[in-house]
Amino acid sequence: MQETTRKNQEFMLETQRVQLERQIHMQNEMREKMMSMQVARSRELLYWFGSFYIVAALGMITGFRRSKKPGTLVPLLPLSFILAYQADMAYGSKLNRIKLEAENILVFERDLVSLPMGVPTPATIDEARERQEETKRLNKVHEVFI
Numbered sequence: 001m002q003e004t005t006r007k008n009q010e011f012m013l014e015t016q017r018v019q020l021e022r023q024i025h026m027q028n029e030m031r032e033k034m035m036s037m038q039v040a041r042s043r044e045l046l047y048w049f050g051s052f053y054i055v056a057a058l059g060m061i062t063g064f065r066r067s068k069k070p071g072t073l074v075p076l077l078p079l080s081f082i083l084a085y086q087a088d089m090a091y092g093s094k095l096n097r098i099k100l101e102a103e104n105i106l107v108f109e110r111d112l113v114s115l116p117m118g119v120p121t122p123a124t125i126d127e128a129r130e131r132q133e134e135t136k137r138l139n140k141v142h143e144v145f146i
Contacts, residue, residue, distance in 0.1 A: 035095075043090040046083075053083050 056079060063072040088094040105112055 039090070039095065042086065046086045046090040049083060049086055053079055 057076060060072050060076055064070065085094075
């Protein structure tokens with residue numbers, strides 16, 4: 001009897017371990033898919049913004065040639081920075097630099113990402129649920145008297 005119980009417990013622990021590993025792999029795969037969507041979105045935005053930049057630059061250069069006012073070229077400066085940023089995000093090493101900075105934050109500035117009042121525990125979750133039920137019950141009693 002005890003041997004069967006022990007084997008049952010071992011089987012359950014192994015099943016839980018495998019299930020947890022599968023959940024971790026699934027979450028990582030979902031994270032990778034979300035990141036690939038963000039990179040694809042950045043590349044698509046780069047195509048559109050690059051086209052806008054070319055048309056705007058041609059318009060500003062044409063305006064400068066006609067008016068000879070250097071002020072017509074001023075918008076090219078911020079637009080150039082935006083285009084460079086977007087190109088770096090889509091095809092450069094921007095994501096790697098972001099990842100390295102995120103790792104530095106997790107190692108050296110962990111307090112920036114910690115949850116207020118710490119990680120929830122089953123006890124704190126149960127307390128919050130009970131408070132919510134108590135509030136609902138009190139509101140129903142309050143509504144009856146109104």
